[in-house]
Amino acid sequence: MSQDTFNKALAVGRPPNVVQNFPNSRALIVSGKVIDRAMTAKGGAMTIAANGRNLFVIEGALKAAQKANAAIIIEIARSEATYCPTTLWNIARRVDYVCNKYNITIPVAVHADxxxxxxxxxxxxxxxxxxxxxxxxxxSIAIDASHMTDDLNLLANLAVAPVIPSWAGYETEIGEIKGEFGLSSPVEAKFLVQGLNAHGLCPDWIALNNGTTHGIEASGEGIQVELTADIHKALKPYGTSGAQHGTSGNDSARLREIAAQTSTTKANVATALQMISWGVKVNDFGNAIMDGDHFAKVPGQGVNDALWEEMVAYADKNGIKGGNYKKLNLVFERRWQGQDEAARERMVQGVEDFVYDLLVNVFNAKDTAPIAYDLILAAGSYDLGLKVEQFEDPAQWTEEKIKARAAEIDTDKGPHGDFDD
Known part of the structure; x- marks a missing residue:
């Protein structure tokens, strides 16, 4: 990529809210639509949506994307703001800071997950x-109203649509409440996306319960590739790509299949990046390895060993175990930043190496940054518009008819799970 191409993309590719917040920035923060379409244009590609729970994860993920010449998404979930120093309201500032500090020039979307x-x-x-x-x-934003019934999920998406900028990336979801084997179906996915189309909306992504370990693992078999492909095939006329949640916990072969055989363009990774930044041992699936009742740490990796012992002691004292170690982010980020330079660099490098491998060797996202530049320059704008225009009849998707249609869908909503992030 030439400097001239980057400058041209920077001039027109940043949405107005980004320009207003960072008027003198050289960070190419773009709409989520740009990232989705770059992956679609390459074909068989998806990029990481890295949950930037702490600054070291954000830095490592962005450096990896720069090295891979890949478009990327940095995100944080609404619930994560309760236990992470990164929130919905400072994540863009953190991304902008890192991009400018390290001359990151790849396109980055900042996603409220x-x-x-x-x-x-x-x-x-x-x-x-x-x-x-x-x-x-x-x-970019993911509206997750799938805790509710199918009709209310659709109606909630319609209700909040007016406060989401039309140029922004938009994700919807049917994946939250399911029974033990309550996998998402093509019928309920099409119901949601079809109803949105009838009202002039085209979600860039849809998240499913497709066997992920995120929340309830529906079948114990990991991500169901064939099911995912079937759902995406049903949605093809509506232009909606897939967002894969719960990527950690699935091996590389399964993730390659998701990238190659489905329309998934966004793959969320959260816990694995957090653990790697700390120096915790992870297996090939990205799952943390236990040593008795505690996570196993690699000596000399991630945070300084003495500080790790403090983290473990704090967790024990406060009854924090397993996945709830995520709550240490808010408490300890100040301490991590106060470490010596070598420790800080180790934390970042661990994330960078892991994300680079995913982007290049698993997700097929290498060299998608130039594709994103081309999309921006072809549009001459930060706004790429809808992938598919409205073609469904809104008269058939009134509130009354939405409720009647939803009543005919046979889905297992099952017991509640912990799906906050």
Whole structure:
């Protein structure tokens, strides 16, 4: 990529909220639509959506993407703001800071993941709060109303649509509440996306319960590639790609199949990156390895060993175990930043190496950055528009008819799980 091409993309590719927040920045923060379409244009490719729970994860992921010449997404879930120093309102600032510090020139989308609406009563808060998220520089959002029934999920997406900028990346979801074997189906996925199309909306991504270990693992078999491909095939007329949640816990072969055989363009990775930044041992699936009742740490990797012992002692004292180690991010990031330079660099390097391998050898995202530049320059704008225009009849998707259609869908909503991030 020439400097001239980058400068041209920088001039037109940054959405207005990004320009307003970072007027003198050289960071190419773009709409999530750009990232999705770059992966689609390459074909058989998806990129990482790295949950930037701490600054070291953000830095490592961005450096890896720069090295791989890959477009990337940095995200944080709404719930993660309760236990991480990174929030929906400072993640864009953190991304912009790292990009400018290290001359990161690949296109980056900043995604507000799992903006949950767990009940109809949460709509008023969502409609009031979402504009503030975009005002902070976020360029993409996932509306997760799938805790509710299919009809209310669709109606909630329609209700918040007016406060989401039309140029922004937009993800929807049907993956939250399922029974033990309650996998998502093509019928319910098409119901949601078809109803959105009838009202002029085209989600860039849809997240499913397709056997992921994120939340309830529906079948114990990991991501179901064939099911995912079938659902994506049903959605092809509507232009919606897949967002794969719970990527950690699935081996590289399975993830290569997801990239190659489905329309997935976004793969969320959270816990694995956090653990790697600390120096915790992980297996080939990205799952942390236990040593008795505690996580096993590689001596001399990640955080300084003495500080790790402090982290473990704090966790033990406060009854923090297993996946809840995520709560240490907010408590200890200041201490991690206060370490010597060698420790800080180790934390970043571990993430960089892991993400680079995913992008290049598993996700097939290498060299997608130039494709993203071309998309921006071809449009001459930060706004790539809808992939598919409205073609469904809105008269057939009134609230009354949505409720009637949903009543005919046979889906197992099952017991509640812990799906916050």
């Amino acid at each position: 799992h903006y949950f609406i767990k009940s109809w009563d949460g709509l008023a808060e969502a409609k009031a709060e979402i504009p503030s998220v975009f005002a902070s520089g976020v360029t």
